[in-house]
Amino acid sequence: MSRSIVTVFKRELASYFATPVAYVFIVIFLLLAGAFTFYLGNFFERGQADLQPFFNFHPWLYLFLVPAVGMRLWSEERKSGTIELLLTLPVTMWQAVVGKFLAAWAFIGVALILTFPVWITVNYLGSPDNGVIFASYLGSFLMAGAFLAIGSCISACTRNQVIAFILTVVVCFLFLLAGFPLVLNFFSAWAPQGLVDAIAGLSFLTHYASIDKGVIDLRDLIYFLLIIAFWLYASAVVIDLKKAD
Amino acid sequence: MIETRQLTKRYGDLTAVDNISFKVETGQVLGFLGPNGAGKSTTMKMIAGFLAPSSGSASVCGFDVGAQALEAKRVVGYLPEGAPSYGEMTPRQFLGFIADMRGLTGARRTQRIDDVIERLHLNGVLEQPIETLSKGFKRRVGLAQAIVHDPAVLILDEPTDGLDPNQKHEVRSLINAMAKDKTIVVSTHILEEVHAVCTRAIIIAQGKVLADATPAELEARSRYHQAVSLTTPNVAAAKEAMSRVADVAAVEIDPQDHRLTAFPKPGKQIFGAISDLLKAQGIPVSELQLESGRMDEVFRTITQGESAEVRV
Secondary structure (H helix, E strand, O other): HHHHHHHHHHHHHHHHHHHHHHHHHHHHHHHHHHHHHHHHHHOOOOOOOOHHHHHHHHHHHHHHHHHHHHOHHHHHHHHHOOOHHHOOOOOHHHHHHHHHHHHHHHHHHHHHHOOOOHHHHHHHHOOOOHHHHHHHHHHHHHHHHHHHHHHHHHHHHHOOOHHHHHHHHHHHHHHOOOOOOOHHHHHOOOOHHHHHHHHHHOOOHHHHHHHHHHOHHHHHHHHHHHHHHHHHHHHHHHHHHOOOO | OOEEEEEEEEEOEEEEEEEEEEEEOOOOOOEEEEOOOOOOHHHHHHHOOOOOOEEEEEEEEEEEOOOOOOHHHEEEEOOOOOOOOOOOOOOOHHHHHHHOOOOEEEEHHHHHHHHHHHOOOOOHHOOOHHOOOOOHHHHHHHHHHOOOOOOOOOEEOOOOOOOOOOHHHHHHHHHHHHHHEEEEEEOOOOOHHHHHHHOOEEEEEOOOOEEEEEEEHHHHHOOOOOEEEOOOOOHHHHHHHHHHHOOEEEEOOOOOOOOOOEOOOOOOOOHHHHHHHHHHHHOOOEEEEEOOOOHHHHHHHHHHHHHHHHHH
């Protein structure tokens, strides 16, 4: 059974690199990550040997770049009809969903790893706490996975990649800011306090911020893994419901 | 072996497939005929395990496609409508992917892939992305993936669509060559194909089975079955003479090529009588033919007769 996941994973990952999409994505990701860090984040002016300015911008970078990776996951399969081919092979729905998701996640992981010159730079200039940096990378990768799982589900809803992209950005934005007044004010007027607190607790930024500081709290890890699991489950349900049309 | 029991698919108020039951044995090639939107593809999608039936069930080789989905999918080879494939992959990569998904390994994997490449003449295009290939090659890649694991059951949705006459002929030969030890279902619009590959034909329209018979039996339902047609320079005299034959029900002249056709009364043979009469009267005939029946006419009568009833 894991063999099927691996086969789906390998095909999907290879498909990113078969077209210029992968290279365009990686170059843009690295350029933007660098620009944010050095210009907006005042990396040098701060005079501190850490990667806070680098990691602080990741949520905003992911907000637009991860949906661009996720949008094709299922909508392309539906548009080209290959979903019919894939799902009539001896593979279960969850193997297909997980295999494709892991491939896209690994692809983002590759882009993330390629930011290593920033890490080298900071180690060259000073002596940062590499444990914190590792934790930040882990948190960043988990958050990317959460964004991507949302993208997987929304991509399953439509065969139009542009619609998938825009809707994913919107939903990711809401999750990102769930703990902030922009979203909470909408609910606090009428919803019970318990619900408002629950929504605030869903915020990506809150959970990311604590990992980002180097505190790997099991609850934050579980939070992101649960978000991923939930949206992947929703993907499978949506695919099953919508595959007829 | 394929068996469907009261297989039904509803989309809201629309019943795409309505209570279809049939059984296909090993060695049979079943042709699925019907107008566009008749429910052919939907039926095949349910047998292939892509869509779940609204009610009823289907099984392949004894595995229920719902309850034993994986076992059923393993024994089925399926060419979906339009022969979809991953455009950025080359045929070699694509067939490798399908073979891996089908659990083929080692020497058997290599041997099976080489075999389908050979059978479908894909050698020249193995390293080109599939999206750059012609429609005919795309279709053949789709067929290759359907048979790469040498399945016991083969479901082909319009396998010859988009192929030129030579390629059609090759695909039909391929199906015939595999027919002996497999159960094959083929959907098609092309009526001559029924003759060329099928041992049995099911005509469906509006989701219902309207006819289930061998191609010869279907043709026997044609008005043209056992009719005699001929071309002659002396049309008027020939028509006059043929009308006088006792078992002839009617004589018609084709307005375009002035070909005469004599229709027999039910169950009667008229070829001998007409042939003798024309000879006796000295009417010159350039061609004389006994018709076996016209599939397109049967198809029209069956499918449109039904829709006319429904409209009332």
